Amino acid sequence: MSPGPVHQPAPPTTKGQATRERIVRAAAQLMFENGVAGSSTPAIRDAAGVSSSQIYHYFADKEELTRAVIEYQTQRIVGGQEQLLARLDSFEALRAWRDTVVGIQRSLNWVGGCPLGSLASELAEHDVDARTALAASFSRWSDAIREGLQCMIERGALRPDTDPARLSLAMLAALQGGLLLGQAQRSSDALEAGLDAMIERIEQQA
Incomplete structure (x- = not known):
């Protein structure tokens, strides 16, 4: 610009x-x-x-507009999931969230992958401000997952020694990896496998 x-x-x-x-x-x-x-x-x-x-x-300039786009996509994607994630007080709710994520990608025929992930891939190495904004977006996403897992700990569904911060970060990594592979493969296999493996891992803390 x-x-x-x-x-x-x-x-x-x-x-x-x-x-x-x-x-x-x-x-x-x-x-x-x-x-x-x-x-x-x-x-x-x-x-x-x-x-x-x-x-x-x-x-x-275009850089400022791009940061506004990052904020917009963060609110659209993460903000749209925060209420759902806040209700992750059972394993059934976890699986329902997993099904929702997979269903959304299937409806899009796997085109485009994750908007935030795509922006990070393109901008992280040469736009410090954009990378900082995207890092905050991903932190907000993992925090939303962590809060859901914390609710499960508080209601006794997960053991007190469960580490919700580490598990939420791993869940987000599985989600992003599955979205990227799904975009390349036009298949839900990787996303389902990654999320299912993380849910099984969380169930070990029951």
């Missing part, structure tokens, strides 16, 4: 916020389909139905 006019904060008006959100949604979709490098400002402008000056009004 070439330099534009001096960046101004988004106005606190309903119309202004709606315009900003429309830009972020359009950018998120294009970056999911084409990657960050493959999503030009003119393409984002056209997809959002706005002018270039409107994009520069809300975002100083």
